Each structure stands twice: as structure tokens, then as C-alpha cells.
Amino acid sequence: MSLMVEPRTGWTFRLLSRINSQGGHGHQRNRCLFSGPHGFSTPVKDCGVVLLLASGWGLMAQLPYxxxxxxxxxxxxxxxxxxxxxxxxxxxxDGASAKEFLDRALLEDTLDNVYIVAISIYYQKGHIDSSLRAPGNHRRVSFYEDRRPNWEEIIESELARKHNKVWTEKLLADGRSVPFEEHDCWTLVTVSTVTETRDQLRKQTWRFLNQRVRLRELAYQPPS
Known part of the structure; x- marks a missing residue:
């Protein structure tokens, strides 16, 4: 079983210290008790488009969705x-530890060779090597070096895609498309980001209310 743990000042700090004391790759059996997840759960299944926005450890709140x-x-x-x-x-x-989780999601997203998932990773520093590349040639993962996301442009792009005639016709060929037409009006934006980004998104999504965009802040928000 693989886990990602955000080290803070208590048990998680002691866990990290033990790993570091073994050179970062030691093996030792320990008994642990996990509970949760805790907090509220956001309904997602009835929205045509879902935007999962995360910064840093906020990814862990988005992976279950x-x-x-x-x-x-x-x-x-x-x-x-x-x-x-x-x-x-x-x-x-900082994203290397999440690669296994993202790869697993991409491998599961293969029903009838139709992909519904796209991943965009924005980072300020570092170099992309082959170990961080996603498996396959699906081109569903995009890396943006030395750039910060333009949240307004990202939301506008997804709204434009939703109303694209070619994309809509493709959906109508799907056996589940009849109820989808009724629910397609909602675009859901779930957020687990630093405070500054959340403030921006509140202001920006307000502009899109008439296009039926809904913003939900998840129970976990990473520290600023």
C-alpha cells in the first residue's frame, strides 16, 4: 500500500525523521492506525465538467474525487x-511522490479507449525527466515550466469546450448522453489551494454564475 503524508509537527514529523534516519530507503515494520476520510464530501457525479484545482498538498484532497x-x-x-x-x-x-497515484488514475481512465481526464501541472522550478512522464502516448498530462495558472482562462477554456459543437456531437453518440444533456449545464470547480488562490477563484467564478459554474472549497486546504 502506498501513502502520501504531509509532515507537520507531531506524529508525521516523527515518521519523516525515522525514514530519514534510515537513509530514506530503509524498511522497518510498524503498526499504524488510520481513520477517515473526515470532513464533508462534495457531490460530483451530476456535473458534466469537473475542474479539480490544487496547489501543493491540496492534490491529496482532489485524488479521491x-x-x-x-x-x-x-x-x-x-x-x-x-x-x-x-x-x-x-x-x-515535489510532485514525484504523487506520480504513482496519478499514473493509476490515468490507467483506469481507458473505457472504450475514450479518455475523460486531463492533467495540467504548473511549476516554478525544476526539470522534467523521463521518470516523471506519465505512461503511454495519450498526451493527457501537460507540464508548464516557470508559469502560474491563469485560473480565469482555464475556466473559460472548459466552458468553451462544453459548448463546442464537435464535442457535443461526440457525446450524443454515447449511450448515456440523454440524461447527460439535462445535467451538462453545471460545471463544478473544486478547490484545495492556498488562501491567495482561493480568494482569486471566488471572485472569478462569480463572473460565470450565469453559465452555471459552481465553486466548492474542499474540507482540506493547504497552508499558505
Whole structure:
């Protein structure tokens, strides 16, 4: 079992110290008790487009929704036909520990060779090497070096895609497209970001209310 843990000042700090004392790659058996997840859960299955916006450790709050949407699409239990995960990092190396989780999601997103997931990673420093590249040639992961996301442009781009005639006709060929037409009016934006970004998104999504854009701040928000 793989886990990602954000080290703070208590048990997680002691856990990191133990790993470092073993050179970062030692193996030792320890008994642990995990509970949760805790906090509220945001309904996602009835939205045509879902934008998952994260910065730093905020990715961990978004991963359960990413996987839930993929499984729901594969099982015909969700109306979502587009999921875009946008992740902002200070250094690209900070994302290495999440590669396994993102790769797993991309591998699950293969129903009938139709992909619904796109991932955009913005980072200020570092260098992309082959170990960070996603598996396959699907081109679903985009890296943006020395750039910060333009949240307004990202939202506008997804709204434009939703109303694109070619994309709509493709959806109508899908067996689940009849109920999808009724629910496609909603675009959901879930947020687990630093305070400054959340403030920006509140102002920007307000402009799109007439286009039925809904903003939800998740229970976990990373420290600024």
C-alpha cells in the first residue's frame, strides 16, 4: 500500500525523521492506525465538467474525487464527461511522490479507449525527466515550466469546450448522453489551494454564475 503524508509537527514529523534516519530507503515494520476520510464530501457525479484545482498538498484532497469520477464514468453512474486536474507546484520534484497515484488514475481512465481526464501541472522550478512522464502516448498530462495558472482562462477554456459543437456531437453518440444533456449545464470547480488562490477563484467564478459554474472549497486546504 502506498501513502502520501504531509509532515507537520507531531506524529508525521516523527515518521519523516525515522525514514530519514534510515537513509530514506530503509524498511522497518510498524503498526499504524488510520481513520477517515473526515470532513464533508462534495457531490460530483451530476456535473458534466469537473475542474479539480490544487496547489501543493491540496492534490491529496482532489485524488479521491478524481478516482471516483473515473470509476463512475466506467460504471455508467456519473454524468461527467470531462475532468481536468490542475496542480500548482513550487518545484517539480515535489510532485514525484504523487506520480504513482496519478499514473493509476490515468490507467483506469481507458473505457472504450475514450479518455475523460486531463492533467495540467504548473511549476516554478525544476526539470522534467523521463521518470516523471506519465505512461503511454495519450498526451493527457501537460507540464508548464516557470508559469502560474491563469485560473480565469482555464475556466473559460472548459466552458468553451462544453459548448463546442464537435464535442457535443461526440457525446450524443454515447449511450448515456440523454440524461447527460439535462445535467451538462453545471460545471463544478473544486478547490484545495492556498488562501491567495482561493480568494482569486471566488471572485472569478462569480463572473460565470450565469453559465452555471459552481465553486466548492474542499474540507482540506493547504497552508499558505
Amino acid at each position: 478524481l478516482r471516483r469520477l473515473i470509476i463512475g464514468y466506467n460504471n455508467y453512474t456519473t454524468m461527467t464527461h470531462r475532468v481536468h486536474l490542475v496542480w500548482q507546484l513550487d518545484h517539480i520534484d
